[in-house]
């Protein structure tokens with residue numbers, strides 16, 4: 001093994017046991033990178049050598065603690081294509097308490113998810129958190145203790161195991177930017193413990209906080225203005241970028257890094273397959289900067305990733321980086337460095353809602369058309385709604401290029417989705433309106449933002465029909481433009497805003513709760529009742545998920561090409577399966593059954609290209625096939641499963657077509 005002498009010295013000191021062979025082999029590959037990254041962050045620290053030794057010991061202990069069952073899974077996953085690229089993988093996010101009460105309740109609902117076609121389940125934070133407001137569990141009081149209200153560690157392990165046996169996967173949060181102010185580290189700091197005080201950013205007076213504030217934006221300007229909180233027990237200001245009860249962790253302290261490495265390993269060893277790195281852009285702080293997306297934040301992710309590859313190579317990372325498009329992609333693996341395999345496609349999400357409001361696909365097409373192509377082995381998580389607000393994170397220059405004034409355009413979108421714009425069917429609300437900057441974000445469930453709530457209240461059947469089509473259009477696109485589609489619990493049955501949060505004191509300040517409804521199982525039961533809106537939406541989404549499994553062009557990492565639109569309401573996107581380096585094509589895999597078989601490389605004719613065509617207008621439109629660089633005759637429309645009879649098909653109001661081209665390779 002050739003590594004740096006300083007790491008070699010430590011490796012020699014590490015005792016070995018029979019059974020550690022795989023660990024040392026992996027360390028042989030990753031050791032150099034781990035050393036480089038660790039020393040670039042903490043090399044100047046006086047205790048560096050000791051900390052390096054502890055890092056390696058942490059990894060070794062974590063490896064030894066990893067259950068044999070999971071080690072076997074790791075080996076299996078190392079041999080095959082990445083599990084998150086398996087054909088048809090689709091994700092679903094839910095709150096245990098709101099969806100099913102607790103972990104046991106969730107297990108009983110797994111068949112429901114299977115019926116829908118879901119394979120990857122993100123259980124929202126289920127770790128111990130403060131009673132009362134915990135930011136939906138994103139204030140962690142104990143990183144490795146399952147909240148007793150939701151279950152216990154043994155149940156979590158069983159749940160993971162059950163999912164695995166059904167070919168499913170579990171995602172969970174590592175809330176690494178901050179802990180709750182009642183975490184034992186914070187309590188120890190408050191009690192005067194110096195070591196733990198240094199886990200946080202603590203300042204005795206306003207000098208440093210003021211320097212930071214000069215360049216830091218605010219996450220919750222309405223309810224938690226500023227980025228620091230005065231803590232009487234410490235007689236100091238503590239950095240609290242999110243809520244006052246969420247204390248930012250100081251990752252410039254190697255001791256904190258080592259603690260969190262233990263947490264990461266602990267989570268992996270419970271059987272979690274995908275670790276969601278919460279609020280990852282915020283990990284490193286430097287006065288004079290926005291304290292977002294700093295290079296060191298990326299170094300931390302790379303280091304955690306290198307460590308994870310040694311202990312639990314079957315585990316993948318998901319970046320929660322809701323920042324500008326050009327910054328989001330930096331959290332994904334590239335040829336040069338490993339970070340996360342998956343990231344939320346926040347720009348796609350925001351663009352879909354923009355297109356729905358404007359009825360025009362121009363900004364969506366322009367923005368996606370200029371998107372960076374991802375490295376092989378990585379993929380987007382394509383979603384329509386999640387538990388958070390919708391931020392209007394568009395590129396201003398692109399807004400201008402499609403002919404709008406950025407400030408006015410954002411104002412329009414805010415007015416539209418809060419229902420203030422005349423004729424808007426949406427019933428959302430503004431989230432975190434900032435009077436100083438005029439900024440705001442949007443809250444509201446998918447169904448309510450798409451107009452279903454208003455339409456049902458008015459009893460206007462035509463309006464209900466249009467609202468259902470809008471929901472179907474957005475989810476249809478999330479299932480076909482790119483990446484892994486992800487559903488938010490309840491969207492598949494069109495759950496509307498839930499206003500009960502307003503009367504719960506600890507939730508009342510945060511209107512994101514309006515779009516986190518308690519699962520309505522009675523409504524879900526109606527999915528079996530023909531003619532009900534639940535049957536229609538559930539059926540449609542289940543069909544999207546089932547169909548895309550069999551469409552090689554919709555493989556999670558298959559690229560897309562945006563075609564010039566023959567009309568401003570239309571969005572055209574061409575998908576084609578490619579044979580990524582070292583990976584069989586989706587079709588190849590399907591032909592071969594399971595596994596990665598190079599022999600199964602299909603001929604061109606077996607790998608059709610698919611044209612995704614969407615109409616954002618509330619009236620029918622012709623596709624305008626004459627302007628396409630290929631002919632549609634002889635093609636098949638997959639959603640209706642019918643051959644295209646018309647060479648220039650019509651799209652109905654908010655219509656979507658998945659057209660399998662008869663002659664692949666012709667464009």
Ligand code: GLC
Nearest residue numbers: 135136138175242278279388
């Ligand atoms: C993430 C979560 C959000 C939470 C924040 C702080 O952005 O999605 O709900 O408020 O992190 O943890």
Ligand code: GLC
Nearest residue numbers: 219279321322323388389391
């Ligand atoms: C995270 C997200 C941001 C969101 C916030 C609270 O910081 O990055 O977009 O608004 O959490 O929901």
